[in-house]
Amino acid sequence: MKLDFSVAVHSLLYLDEHRPNKISSRELAQSLHLNPVMIRNILSILHKQGYLVGTVGKNGGYQLEQSLAAMNLGDLYDLTIPPTLSYARFITGPSQTETSADQSAIAANISETLTDLFTVADREYRAYYHQFTMADLKRDIQHHGYFLQREADLDS
Amino acid sequence: MKLDFSVAVHSLLYLDEHRPNKISSRELAQSLHLNPVMIRNILSILHKQGYLVGTVGKNGGYQLEQSLAAMNLGDLYDLTIPPTLSYARFITGPSQTETSADQSAIAANISETLTDLFTVADREYRAYYHQFTMADLKRDIQHHGYFLQREADLDS
The missing domain is CATH 1.10.10.10 (Winged helix-like DNA-binding domain superfamily/Winged helix DNA-binding domain)
Structure with missing residues:
Protein backbone atom coordinates (compact mmCIF):
# COMPACT_ATOMS: atom_id res chain seq x y z
CA MET A 1 0.00 0.00 0.00
CA ASN A 72 17.70 6.38 -1.37
CA LEU A 73 14.03 6.91 -2.20
CA GLY A 74 13.87 3.71 -4.27
CA ASP A 75 15.24 1.66 -1.36
CA LEU A 76 12.47 3.09 0.84
CA TYR A 77 9.87 2.34 -1.85
CA ASP A 78 11.03 -1.28 -2.22
CA LEU A 79 11.06 -1.67 1.57
CA THR A 80 7.54 -0.36 2.17
CA ILE A 81 5.88 -1.50 -1.10
CA PRO A 82 7.39 -4.87 -2.09
CA PRO A 83 7.01 -5.93 -5.73
CA THR A 84 3.93 -7.98 -6.68
CA LEU A 85 4.83 -11.66 -6.41
CA SER A 86 2.17 -12.93 -8.80
CA TYR A 87 0.19 -11.17 -11.48
CA ALA A 88 -2.15 -14.17 -11.86
CA ARG A 89 -5.24 -12.29 -10.72
CA PHE A 90 -4.58 -9.52 -13.26
CA ILE A 91 -4.21 -11.85 -16.21
CA THR A 92 -6.77 -13.75 -18.28
CA GLY A 93 -6.07 -17.39 -18.81
CA PRO A 94 -7.36 -20.91 -18.98
CA SER A 95 -8.76 -22.51 -15.84
CA GLN A 96 -6.57 -24.90 -13.89
CA THR A 97 -8.68 -27.87 -14.90
CA GLU A 98 -8.33 -27.34 -18.62
CA THR A 99 -5.81 -29.53 -20.36
CA SER A 100 -3.29 -27.90 -22.62
CA ALA A 101 -4.80 -29.65 -25.65
CA ASP A 102 -7.95 -27.56 -25.19
CA GLN A 103 -6.09 -24.27 -25.26
CA SER A 104 -5.21 -21.99 -28.11
CA ALA A 105 -1.61 -20.81 -28.46
CA ILE A 106 -2.68 -17.40 -27.18
CA ALA A 107 -4.47 -18.67 -24.07
CA ALA A 108 -1.58 -21.00 -23.28
CA ASN A 109 1.06 -18.30 -23.55
CA ILE A 110 -0.50 -14.98 -22.62
CA SER A 111 0.14 -15.39 -18.90
CA GLU A 112 3.92 -15.66 -19.31
CA THR A 113 4.01 -12.75 -21.77
CA LEU A 114 1.93 -10.38 -19.61
CA THR A 115 3.84 -11.39 -16.47
CA ASP A 116 7.09 -10.41 -18.22
CA LEU A 117 5.57 -7.15 -19.46
CA PHE A 118 4.19 -6.16 -16.02
CA THR A 119 7.39 -7.24 -14.26
CA VAL A 120 9.72 -5.19 -16.46
CA ALA A 121 7.35 -2.19 -16.32
CA ASP A 122 7.38 -2.41 -12.50
CA ARG A 123 11.18 -2.58 -12.43
CA GLU A 124 11.35 0.57 -14.59
CA TYR A 125 8.82 2.23 -12.26
CA ARG A 126 11.00 1.47 -9.26
CA ALA A 127 14.11 2.68 -11.10
CA TYR A 128 12.48 6.11 -11.24
CA TYR A 129 12.41 6.32 -7.43
CA HIS A 130 15.97 5.02 -7.19
CA GLN A 131 17.22 8.18 -8.90
CA PHE A 132 16.41 10.26 -5.81
CA THR A 133 17.30 10.57 -2.15
CA MET A 134 15.33 11.88 0.82
CA ALA A 135 17.32 15.12 0.42
CA ASP A 136 15.70 15.63 -3.01
CA LEU A 137 12.29 15.10 -1.44
CA LYS A 138 13.06 17.68 1.26
CA ARG A 139 14.12 20.12 -1.47
CA ASP A 140 10.74 19.73 -3.19
CA ILE A 141 8.92 20.25 0.10
CA GLN A 142 10.79 23.52 0.65
CA HIS A 143 10.33 24.65 -2.96
CA HIS A 144 7.70 22.72 -4.92
CA GLY A 145 8.49 21.88 -8.50
CA TYR A 146 11.76 19.91 -8.28
CA PHE A 147 10.27 16.63 -9.58
CA LEU A 148 8.13 18.33 -12.24
CA GLN A 149 11.04 20.49 -13.44
CA ARG A 150 13.31 17.47 -13.69
CA GLU A 151 10.74 15.67 -15.85
CA ALA A 152 10.40 18.76 -18.09
CA ASP A 153 14.21 18.98 -18.45
CA LEU A 154 14.42 15.34 -19.55
CA ASP A 155 11.63 15.80 -22.09
CA SER A 156 13.15 18.87 -23.72
CA MET B 1 -7.94 -2.63 -12.72
CA ASN B 72 -0.03 1.13 -29.34
CA LEU B 73 0.18 -0.79 -26.06
CA GLY B 74 0.36 2.43 -24.01
CA ASP B 75 -2.83 3.75 -25.61
CA LEU B 76 -4.56 0.50 -24.61
CA TYR B 77 -3.15 0.78 -21.08
CA ASP B 78 -4.36 4.38 -20.68
CA LEU B 79 -7.77 3.42 -22.08
CA THR B 80 -8.35 0.47 -19.75
CA ILE B 81 -6.45 1.71 -16.66
CA PRO B 82 -6.92 5.50 -16.42
CA PRO B 83 -4.40 7.42 -14.29
CA THR B 84 -5.20 7.90 -10.60
CA LEU B 85 -7.02 11.22 -10.22
CA SER B 86 -6.15 11.78 -6.57
CA TYR B 87 -3.40 10.31 -4.42
CA ALA B 88 -5.00 11.72 -1.25
CA ARG B 89 -5.69 8.30 0.27
CA PHE B 90 -2.05 7.28 -0.21
CA ILE B 91 -0.58 10.36 1.44
CA THR B 92 -0.26 11.34 5.09
CA GLY B 93 -1.45 14.79 5.90
CA PRO B 94 -3.25 17.08 8.30
CA SER B 95 -6.95 16.57 8.86
CA GLN B 96 -9.39 18.86 7.09
CA THR B 97 -10.36 20.57 10.32
CA GLU B 98 -6.85 21.62 11.27
CA THR B 99 -5.97 25.23 10.51
CA SER B 100 -2.75 25.89 8.65
CA ALA B 101 -1.31 27.64 11.72
CA ASP B 102 -1.28 24.29 13.54
CA GLN B 103 0.75 22.57 10.84
CA SER B 104 4.46 22.13 10.45
CA ALA B 105 6.05 23.03 7.12
CA ILE B 106 6.39 19.32 6.38
CA ALA B 107 2.77 18.42 7.11
CA ALA B 108 1.55 21.42 5.12
CA ASN B 109 3.62 20.61 2.05
CA ILE B 110 4.13 16.84 1.89
CA SER B 111 0.88 16.21 0.02
CA GLU B 112 1.85 18.39 -2.95
CA THR B 113 5.38 16.94 -3.06
CA LEU B 114 4.27 13.28 -2.94
CA THR B 115 1.49 13.94 -5.47
CA ASP B 116 4.09 15.32 -7.89
CA LEU B 117 6.42 12.37 -7.22
CA PHE B 118 3.69 9.74 -7.73
CA THR B 119 2.31 11.55 -10.80
CA VAL B 120 5.65 11.77 -12.60
CA ALA B 121 6.50 8.16 -11.67
CA ASP B 122 3.14 7.04 -13.13
CA ARG B 123 3.77 9.00 -16.34
CA GLU B 124 7.16 7.27 -16.71
CA TYR B 125 5.48 3.92 -16.03
CA ARG B 126 2.97 4.55 -18.82
CA ALA B 127 5.75 5.72 -21.15
CA TYR B 128 7.20 2.21 -20.87
CA TYR B 129 4.04 0.68 -22.40
CA HIS B 130 3.92 3.37 -25.09
CA GLN B 131 7.16 2.01 -26.56
CA PHE B 132 5.37 -1.12 -27.80
CA THR B 133 2.56 -2.17 -30.11
CA MET B 134 0.29 -5.20 -30.06
CA ALA B 135 2.57 -6.71 -32.71
CA ASP B 136 5.43 -6.73 -30.14
CA LEU B 137 3.14 -8.50 -27.68
CA LYS B 138 2.24 -11.12 -30.28
CA ARG B 139 5.95 -11.63 -30.95
CA ASP B 140 6.55 -12.37 -27.25
CA ILE B 141 3.62 -14.80 -27.17
CA GLN B 142 5.12 -16.70 -30.11
CA HIS B 143 8.66 -16.61 -28.69
CA HIS B 144 8.86 -15.67 -25.01
CA GLY B 145 11.66 -13.37 -23.98
CA TYR B 146 11.16 -10.29 -26.18
CA PHE B 147 10.41 -7.93 -23.25
CA LEU B 148 13.06 -9.42 -20.99
CA GLN B 149 15.70 -9.33 -23.73
CA ARG B 150 14.91 -5.72 -24.53
CA GLU B 151 15.38 -4.78 -20.87
CA ALA B 152 18.69 -6.65 -20.76
CA ASP B 153 19.86 -4.88 -23.93
CA LEU B 154 19.08 -1.47 -22.43
CA ASP B 155 20.92 -2.30 -19.20
CA SER B 156 24.09 -3.49 -20.91
Missing part, protein backbone atom coordinates in the same frame (compact mmCIF):
# COMPACT_ATOMS: atom_id res chain seq x y z
CA LYS A 2 1.38 3.36 -1.13
CA LEU A 3 0.40 4.87 2.24
CA ASP A 4 3.17 2.89 3.97
CA PHE A 5 5.73 4.65 1.79
CA SER A 6 4.23 8.06 2.61
CA VAL A 7 4.27 7.27 6.33
CA ALA A 8 7.93 6.18 6.19
CA VAL A 9 8.96 9.28 4.24
CA HIS A 10 6.97 11.63 6.49
CA SER A 11 8.41 10.03 9.64
CA LEU A 12 11.98 10.37 8.38
CA LEU A 13 11.44 14.05 7.52
CA TYR A 14 9.96 14.68 10.97
CA LEU A 15 12.88 12.98 12.71
CA ASP A 16 15.31 14.96 10.55
CA GLU A 17 13.56 18.22 11.49
CA HIS A 18 13.87 17.39 15.20
CA ARG A 19 17.48 16.21 15.31
CA PRO A 20 19.06 15.50 17.75
CA ASN A 21 15.92 14.92 19.84
CA LYS A 22 14.58 11.48 20.61
CA ILE A 23 11.04 11.28 19.22
CA SER A 24 8.39 8.89 20.54
CA SER A 25 6.08 6.97 18.24
CA ARG A 26 3.20 8.70 20.05
CA GLU A 27 4.48 12.13 19.04
CA LEU A 28 4.93 10.95 15.44
CA ALA A 29 1.45 9.44 15.37
CA GLN A 30 -0.05 12.74 16.57
CA SER A 31 1.88 14.77 14.03
CA LEU A 32 0.95 12.43 11.12
CA HIS A 33 -2.65 11.99 12.34
CA LEU A 34 -2.28 8.24 12.23
CA ASN A 35 -2.87 5.24 14.42
CA PRO A 36 0.16 4.67 16.72
CA VAL A 37 0.13 0.95 15.88
CA MET A 38 0.59 1.68 12.18
CA ILE A 39 3.39 4.13 12.93
CA ARG A 40 5.12 1.60 15.20
CA ASN A 41 4.96 -1.11 12.51
CA ILE A 42 6.65 1.12 9.97
CA LEU A 43 9.20 2.52 12.47
CA SER A 44 10.04 -1.07 13.34
CA ILE A 45 10.81 -1.83 9.67
CA LEU A 46 12.95 1.32 9.35
CA HIS A 47 14.71 0.44 12.61
CA LYS A 48 15.53 -3.08 11.44
CA GLN A 49 17.03 -1.67 8.25
CA GLY A 50 19.24 0.76 10.16
CA TYR A 51 17.55 4.02 9.21
CA LEU A 52 16.77 4.74 12.87
CA VAL A 53 18.41 4.21 16.22
CA GLY A 54 16.41 4.02 19.40
CA THR A 55 14.17 1.76 21.36
CA VAL A 56 10.83 0.34 20.29
CA GLY A 57 7.80 0.47 22.55
CA LYS A 58 5.52 2.80 24.44
CA ASN A 59 8.31 4.74 26.19
CA GLY A 60 10.81 4.34 23.39
CA GLY A 61 12.10 7.01 21.09
CA TYR A 62 13.86 7.27 17.77
CA GLN A 63 16.60 9.32 16.16
CA LEU A 64 17.95 9.29 12.64
CA GLU A 65 21.12 7.37 12.00
CA GLN A 66 21.96 8.71 8.54
CA SER A 67 21.75 11.96 6.63
CA LEU A 68 18.76 12.41 4.31
CA ALA A 69 21.17 12.45 1.34
CA ALA A 70 22.27 8.91 2.27
CA MET A 71 18.71 7.54 2.10
CA LYS B 2 -5.05 -4.36 -14.48
CA LEU B 3 -7.36 -7.25 -15.48
CA ASP B 4 -9.21 -4.90 -17.86
CA PHE B 5 -5.98 -4.32 -19.77
CA SER B 6 -5.34 -8.07 -20.00
CA VAL B 7 -8.87 -8.70 -21.23
CA ALA B 8 -8.55 -6.01 -23.92
CA VAL B 9 -5.18 -7.35 -25.08
CA HIS B 10 -6.36 -10.98 -25.09
CA SER B 11 -9.53 -10.06 -27.01
CA LEU B 12 -7.57 -8.17 -29.67
CA LEU B 13 -5.18 -11.12 -30.12
CA TYR B 14 -8.11 -13.52 -30.45
CA LEU B 15 -9.84 -11.33 -33.06
CA ASP B 16 -6.54 -11.01 -34.94
CA GLU B 17 -6.13 -14.80 -34.94
CA HIS B 18 -9.63 -15.27 -36.38
CA ARG B 19 -9.58 -12.60 -39.12
CA PRO B 20 -11.67 -12.08 -41.16
CA ASN B 21 -14.37 -13.86 -39.12
CA LYS B 22 -16.95 -11.98 -37.12
CA ILE B 23 -16.59 -13.06 -33.48
CA SER B 24 -19.39 -12.88 -30.93
CA SER B 25 -18.81 -11.64 -27.38
CA ARG B 26 -20.12 -15.04 -26.22
CA GLU B 27 -17.32 -16.84 -28.09
CA LEU B 28 -14.74 -14.45 -26.66
CA ALA B 29 -16.11 -14.88 -23.15
CA GLN B 30 -15.85 -18.67 -23.48
CA SER B 31 -12.31 -18.51 -24.80
CA LEU B 32 -11.16 -16.09 -22.08
CA HIS B 33 -13.11 -17.91 -19.31
CA LEU B 34 -14.75 -14.65 -18.32
CA ASN B 35 -18.19 -13.28 -17.65
CA PRO B 36 -19.82 -12.13 -20.96
CA VAL B 37 -20.89 -8.84 -19.31
CA MET B 38 -17.28 -7.95 -18.49
CA ILE B 39 -16.19 -8.84 -22.02
CA ARG B 40 -18.98 -6.73 -23.51
CA ASN B 41 -18.04 -3.70 -21.40
CA ILE B 42 -14.45 -3.83 -22.60
CA LEU B 43 -15.41 -4.57 -26.22
CA SER B 44 -17.72 -1.56 -26.08
CA ILE B 45 -14.77 0.66 -25.03
CA LEU B 46 -12.57 -0.75 -27.80
CA HIS B 47 -15.42 -0.30 -30.29
CA LYS B 48 -15.94 3.35 -29.30
CA GLN B 49 -12.24 4.01 -29.81
CA GLY B 50 -12.27 2.47 -33.29
CA TYR B 51 -10.22 -0.66 -32.57
CA LEU B 52 -13.15 -2.86 -33.62
CA VAL B 53 -15.92 -2.79 -36.15
CA GLY B 54 -19.15 -4.65 -35.64
CA THR B 55 -22.35 -4.59 -33.72
CA VAL B 56 -22.82 -4.68 -29.97
CA GLY B 57 -25.28 -7.02 -28.32
CA LYS B 58 -26.24 -10.66 -27.93
CA ASN B 59 -26.21 -11.48 -31.66
CA GLY B 60 -23.52 -8.98 -32.55
CA GLY B 61 -20.04 -9.73 -33.64
CA TYR B 62 -16.71 -7.99 -33.93
CA GLN B 63 -13.79 -7.76 -36.32
CA LEU B 64 -10.52 -5.90 -36.08
CA GLU B 65 -10.28 -2.59 -37.87
CA GLN B 66 -6.50 -2.08 -37.67
CA SER B 67 -3.35 -4.16 -37.87
CA LEU B 68 -1.75 -5.16 -34.55
CA ALA B 69 1.28 -3.01 -35.43
CA ALA B 70 -1.00 0.05 -35.52
CA MET B 71 -2.23 -0.51 -31.95
Whole structure:
Protein backbone atom coordinates (compact mmCIF):
# COMPACT_ATOMS: atom_id res chain seq x y z
CA MET A 1 0.00 0.00 0.00
CA LYS A 2 1.38 3.36 -1.13
CA LEU A 3 0.40 4.87 2.24
CA ASP A 4 3.17 2.89 3.97
CA PHE A 5 5.73 4.65 1.79
CA SER A 6 4.23 8.06 2.61
CA VAL A 7 4.27 7.27 6.33
CA ALA A 8 7.93 6.18 6.19
CA VAL A 9 8.96 9.28 4.24
CA HIS A 10 6.97 11.63 6.49
CA SER A 11 8.41 10.03 9.64
CA LEU A 12 11.98 10.37 8.38
CA LEU A 13 11.44 14.05 7.52
CA TYR A 14 9.96 14.68 10.97
CA LEU A 15 12.88 12.98 12.71
CA ASP A 16 15.31 14.96 10.55
CA GLU A 17 13.56 18.22 11.49
CA HIS A 18 13.87 17.39 15.20
CA ARG A 19 17.48 16.21 15.31
CA PRO A 20 19.06 15.50 17.75
CA ASN A 21 15.92 14.92 19.84
CA LYS A 22 14.58 11.48 20.61
CA ILE A 23 11.04 11.28 19.22
CA SER A 24 8.39 8.89 20.54
CA SER A 25 6.08 6.97 18.24
CA ARG A 26 3.20 8.70 20.05
CA GLU A 27 4.48 12.13 19.04
CA LEU A 28 4.93 10.95 15.44
CA ALA A 29 1.45 9.44 15.37
CA GLN A 30 -0.05 12.74 16.57
CA SER A 31 1.88 14.77 14.03
CA LEU A 32 0.95 12.43 11.12
CA HIS A 33 -2.65 11.99 12.34
CA LEU A 34 -2.28 8.24 12.23
CA ASN A 35 -2.87 5.24 14.42
CA PRO A 36 0.16 4.67 16.72
CA VAL A 37 0.13 0.95 15.88
CA MET A 38 0.59 1.68 12.18
CA ILE A 39 3.39 4.13 12.93
CA ARG A 40 5.12 1.60 15.20
CA ASN A 41 4.96 -1.11 12.51
CA ILE A 42 6.65 1.12 9.97
CA LEU A 43 9.20 2.52 12.47
CA SER A 44 10.04 -1.07 13.34
CA ILE A 45 10.81 -1.83 9.67
CA LEU A 46 12.95 1.32 9.35
CA HIS A 47 14.71 0.44 12.61
CA LYS A 48 15.53 -3.08 11.44
CA GLN A 49 17.03 -1.67 8.25
CA GLY A 50 19.24 0.76 10.16
CA TYR A 51 17.55 4.02 9.21
CA LEU A 52 16.77 4.74 12.87
CA VAL A 53 18.41 4.21 16.22
CA GLY A 54 16.41 4.02 19.40
CA THR A 55 14.17 1.76 21.36
CA VAL A 56 10.83 0.34 20.29
CA GLY A 57 7.80 0.47 22.55
CA LYS A 58 5.52 2.80 24.44
CA ASN A 59 8.31 4.74 26.19
CA GLY A 60 10.81 4.34 23.39
CA GLY A 61 12.10 7.01 21.09
CA TYR A 62 13.86 7.27 17.77
CA GLN A 63 16.60 9.32 16.16
CA LEU A 64 17.95 9.29 12.64
CA GLU A 65 21.12 7.37 12.00
CA GLN A 66 21.96 8.71 8.54
CA SER A 67 21.75 11.96 6.63
CA LEU A 68 18.76 12.41 4.31
CA ALA A 69 21.17 12.45 1.34
CA ALA A 70 22.27 8.91 2.27
CA MET A 71 18.71 7.54 2.10
CA ASN A 72 17.70 6.38 -1.37
CA LEU A 73 14.03 6.91 -2.20
CA GLY A 74 13.87 3.71 -4.27
CA ASP A 75 15.24 1.66 -1.36
CA LEU A 76 12.47 3.09 0.84
CA TYR A 77 9.87 2.34 -1.85
CA ASP A 78 11.03 -1.28 -2.22
CA LEU A 79 11.06 -1.67 1.57
CA THR A 80 7.54 -0.36 2.17
CA ILE A 81 5.88 -1.50 -1.10
CA PRO A 82 7.39 -4.87 -2.09
CA PRO A 83 7.01 -5.93 -5.73
CA THR A 84 3.93 -7.98 -6.68
CA LEU A 85 4.83 -11.66 -6.41
CA SER A 86 2.17 -12.93 -8.80
CA TYR A 87 0.19 -11.17 -11.48
CA ALA A 88 -2.15 -14.17 -11.86
CA ARG A 89 -5.24 -12.29 -10.72
CA PHE A 90 -4.58 -9.52 -13.26
CA ILE A 91 -4.21 -11.85 -16.21
CA THR A 92 -6.77 -13.75 -18.28
CA GLY A 93 -6.07 -17.39 -18.81
CA PRO A 94 -7.36 -20.91 -18.98
CA SER A 95 -8.76 -22.51 -15.84
CA GLN A 96 -6.57 -24.90 -13.89
CA THR A 97 -8.68 -27.87 -14.90
CA GLU A 98 -8.33 -27.34 -18.62
CA THR A 99 -5.81 -29.53 -20.36
CA SER A 100 -3.29 -27.90 -22.62
CA ALA A 101 -4.80 -29.65 -25.65
CA ASP A 102 -7.95 -27.56 -25.19
CA GLN A 103 -6.09 -24.27 -25.26
CA SER A 104 -5.21 -21.99 -28.11
CA ALA A 105 -1.61 -20.81 -28.46
CA ILE A 106 -2.68 -17.40 -27.18
CA ALA A 107 -4.47 -18.67 -24.07
CA ALA A 108 -1.58 -21.00 -23.28
CA ASN A 109 1.06 -18.30 -23.55
CA ILE A 110 -0.50 -14.98 -22.62
CA SER A 111 0.14 -15.39 -18.90
CA GLU A 112 3.92 -15.66 -19.31
CA THR A 113 4.01 -12.75 -21.77
CA LEU A 114 1.93 -10.38 -19.61
CA THR A 115 3.84 -11.39 -16.47
CA ASP A 116 7.09 -10.41 -18.22
CA LEU A 117 5.57 -7.15 -19.46
CA PHE A 118 4.19 -6.16 -16.02
CA THR A 119 7.39 -7.24 -14.26
CA VAL A 120 9.72 -5.19 -16.46
CA ALA A 121 7.35 -2.19 -16.32
CA ASP A 122 7.38 -2.41 -12.50
CA ARG A 123 11.18 -2.58 -12.43
CA GLU A 124 11.35 0.57 -14.59
CA TYR A 125 8.82 2.23 -12.26
CA ARG A 126 11.00 1.47 -9.26
CA ALA A 127 14.11 2.68 -11.10
CA TYR A 128 12.48 6.11 -11.24
CA TYR A 129 12.41 6.32 -7.43
CA HIS A 130 15.97 5.02 -7.19
CA GLN A 131 17.22 8.18 -8.90
CA PHE A 132 16.41 10.26 -5.81
CA THR A 133 17.30 10.57 -2.15
CA MET A 134 15.33 11.88 0.82
CA ALA A 135 17.32 15.12 0.42
CA ASP A 136 15.70 15.63 -3.01
CA LEU A 137 12.29 15.10 -1.44
CA LYS A 138 13.06 17.68 1.26
CA ARG A 139 14.12 20.12 -1.47
CA ASP A 140 10.74 19.73 -3.19
CA ILE A 141 8.92 20.25 0.10
CA GLN A 142 10.79 23.52 0.65
CA HIS A 143 10.33 24.65 -2.96
CA HIS A 144 7.70 22.72 -4.92
CA GLY A 145 8.49 21.88 -8.50
CA TYR A 146 11.76 19.91 -8.28
CA PHE A 147 10.27 16.63 -9.58
CA LEU A 148 8.13 18.33 -12.24
CA GLN A 149 11.04 20.49 -13.44
CA ARG A 150 13.31 17.47 -13.69
CA GLU A 151 10.74 15.67 -15.85
CA ALA A 152 10.40 18.76 -18.09
CA ASP A 153 14.21 18.98 -18.45
CA LEU A 154 14.42 15.34 -19.55
CA ASP A 155 11.63 15.80 -22.09
CA SER A 156 13.15 18.87 -23.72
CA MET B 1 -7.94 -2.63 -12.72
CA LYS B 2 -5.05 -4.36 -14.48
CA LEU B 3 -7.36 -7.25 -15.48
CA ASP B 4 -9.21 -4.90 -17.86
CA PHE B 5 -5.98 -4.32 -19.77
CA SER B 6 -5.34 -8.07 -20.00
CA VAL B 7 -8.87 -8.70 -21.23
CA ALA B 8 -8.55 -6.01 -23.92
CA VAL B 9 -5.18 -7.35 -25.08
CA HIS B 10 -6.36 -10.98 -25.09
CA SER B 11 -9.53 -10.06 -27.01
CA LEU B 12 -7.57 -8.17 -29.67
CA LEU B 13 -5.18 -11.12 -30.12
CA TYR B 14 -8.11 -13.52 -30.45
CA LEU B 15 -9.84 -11.33 -33.06
CA ASP B 16 -6.54 -11.01 -34.94
CA GLU B 17 -6.13 -14.80 -34.94
CA HIS B 18 -9.63 -15.27 -36.38
CA ARG B 19 -9.58 -12.60 -39.12
CA PRO B 20 -11.67 -12.08 -41.16
CA ASN B 21 -14.37 -13.86 -39.12
CA LYS B 22 -16.95 -11.98 -37.12
CA ILE B 23 -16.59 -13.06 -33.48
CA SER B 24 -19.39 -12.88 -30.93
CA SER B 25 -18.81 -11.64 -27.38
CA ARG B 26 -20.12 -15.04 -26.22
CA GLU B 27 -17.32 -16.84 -28.09
CA LEU B 28 -14.74 -14.45 -26.66
CA ALA B 29 -16.11 -14.88 -23.15
CA GLN B 30 -15.85 -18.67 -23.48
CA SER B 31 -12.31 -18.51 -24.80
CA LEU B 32 -11.16 -16.09 -22.08
CA HIS B 33 -13.11 -17.91 -19.31
CA LEU B 34 -14.75 -14.65 -18.32
CA ASN B 35 -18.19 -13.28 -17.65
CA PRO B 36 -19.82 -12.13 -20.96
CA VAL B 37 -20.89 -8.84 -19.31
CA MET B 38 -17.28 -7.95 -18.49
CA ILE B 39 -16.19 -8.84 -22.02
CA ARG B 40 -18.98 -6.73 -23.51
CA ASN B 41 -18.04 -3.70 -21.40
CA ILE B 42 -14.45 -3.83 -22.60
CA LEU B 43 -15.41 -4.57 -26.22
CA SER B 44 -17.72 -1.56 -26.08
CA ILE B 45 -14.77 0.66 -25.03
CA LEU B 46 -12.57 -0.75 -27.80
CA HIS B 47 -15.42 -0.30 -30.29
CA LYS B 48 -15.94 3.35 -29.30
CA GLN B 49 -12.24 4.01 -29.81
CA GLY B 50 -12.27 2.47 -33.29
CA TYR B 51 -10.22 -0.66 -32.57
CA LEU B 52 -13.15 -2.86 -33.62
CA VAL B 53 -15.92 -2.79 -36.15
CA GLY B 54 -19.15 -4.65 -35.64
CA THR B 55 -22.35 -4.59 -33.72
CA VAL B 56 -22.82 -4.68 -29.97
CA GLY B 57 -25.28 -7.02 -28.32
CA LYS B 58 -26.24 -10.66 -27.93
CA ASN B 59 -26.21 -11.48 -31.66
CA GLY B 60 -23.52 -8.98 -32.55
CA GLY B 61 -20.04 -9.73 -33.64
CA TYR B 62 -16.71 -7.99 -33.93
CA GLN B 63 -13.79 -7.76 -36.32
CA LEU B 64 -10.52 -5.90 -36.08
CA GLU B 65 -10.28 -2.59 -37.87
CA GLN B 66 -6.50 -2.08 -37.67
CA SER B 67 -3.35 -4.16 -37.87
CA LEU B 68 -1.75 -5.16 -34.55
CA ALA B 69 1.28 -3.01 -35.43
CA ALA B 70 -1.00 0.05 -35.52
CA MET B 71 -2.23 -0.51 -31.95
CA ASN B 72 -0.03 1.13 -29.34
CA LEU B 73 0.18 -0.79 -26.06
CA GLY B 74 0.36 2.43 -24.01
CA ASP B 75 -2.83 3.75 -25.61
CA LEU B 76 -4.56 0.50 -24.61
CA TYR B 77 -3.15 0.78 -21.08
CA ASP B 78 -4.36 4.38 -20.68
CA LEU B 79 -7.77 3.42 -22.08
CA THR B 80 -8.35 0.47 -19.75
CA ILE B 81 -6.45 1.71 -16.66
CA PRO B 82 -6.92 5.50 -16.42
CA PRO B 83 -4.40 7.42 -14.29
CA THR B 84 -5.20 7.90 -10.60
CA LEU B 85 -7.02 11.22 -10.22
CA SER B 86 -6.15 11.78 -6.57
CA TYR B 87 -3.40 10.31 -4.42
CA ALA B 88 -5.00 11.72 -1.25
CA ARG B 89 -5.69 8.30 0.27
CA PHE B 90 -2.05 7.28 -0.21
CA ILE B 91 -0.58 10.36 1.44
CA THR B 92 -0.26 11.34 5.09
CA GLY B 93 -1.45 14.79 5.90
CA PRO B 94 -3.25 17.08 8.30
CA SER B 95 -6.95 16.57 8.86
CA GLN B 96 -9.39 18.86 7.09
CA THR B 97 -10.36 20.57 10.32
CA GLU B 98 -6.85 21.62 11.27
CA THR B 99 -5.97 25.23 10.51
CA SER B 100 -2.75 25.89 8.65
CA ALA B 101 -1.31 27.64 11.72
CA ASP B 102 -1.28 24.29 13.54
CA GLN B 103 0.75 22.57 10.84
CA SER B 104 4.46 22.13 10.45
CA ALA B 105 6.05 23.03 7.12
CA ILE B 106 6.39 19.32 6.38
CA ALA B 107 2.77 18.42 7.11
CA ALA B 108 1.55 21.42 5.12
CA ASN B 109 3.62 20.61 2.05
CA ILE B 110 4.13 16.84 1.89
CA SER B 111 0.88 16.21 0.02
CA GLU B 112 1.85 18.39 -2.95
CA THR B 113 5.38 16.94 -3.06
CA LEU B 114 4.27 13.28 -2.94
CA THR B 115 1.49 13.94 -5.47
CA ASP B 116 4.09 15.32 -7.89
CA LEU B 117 6.42 12.37 -7.22
CA PHE B 118 3.69 9.74 -7.73
CA THR B 119 2.31 11.55 -10.80
CA VAL B 120 5.65 11.77 -12.60
CA ALA B 121 6.50 8.16 -11.67
CA ASP B 122 3.14 7.04 -13.13
CA ARG B 123 3.77 9.00 -16.34
CA GLU B 124 7.16 7.27 -16.71
CA TYR B 125 5.48 3.92 -16.03
CA ARG B 126 2.97 4.55 -18.82
CA ALA B 127 5.75 5.72 -21.15
CA TYR B 128 7.20 2.21 -20.87
CA TYR B 129 4.04 0.68 -22.40
CA HIS B 130 3.92 3.37 -25.09
CA GLN B 131 7.16 2.01 -26.56
CA PHE B 132 5.37 -1.12 -27.80
CA THR B 133 2.56 -2.17 -30.11
CA MET B 134 0.29 -5.20 -30.06
CA ALA B 135 2.57 -6.71 -32.71
CA ASP B 136 5.43 -6.73 -30.14
CA LEU B 137 3.14 -8.50 -27.68
CA LYS B 138 2.24 -11.12 -30.28
CA ARG B 139 5.95 -11.63 -30.95
CA ASP B 140 6.55 -12.37 -27.25
CA ILE B 141 3.62 -14.80 -27.17
CA GLN B 142 5.12 -16.70 -30.11
CA HIS B 143 8.66 -16.61 -28.69
CA HIS B 144 8.86 -15.67 -25.01
CA GLY B 145 11.66 -13.37 -23.98
CA TYR B 146 11.16 -10.29 -26.18
CA PHE B 147 10.41 -7.93 -23.25
CA LEU B 148 13.06 -9.42 -20.99
CA GLN B 149 15.70 -9.33 -23.73
CA ARG B 150 14.91 -5.72 -24.53
CA GLU B 151 15.38 -4.78 -20.87
CA ALA B 152 18.69 -6.65 -20.76
CA ASP B 153 19.86 -4.88 -23.93
CA LEU B 154 19.08 -1.47 -22.43
CA ASP B 155 20.92 -2.30 -19.20
CA SER B 156 24.09 -3.49 -20.91
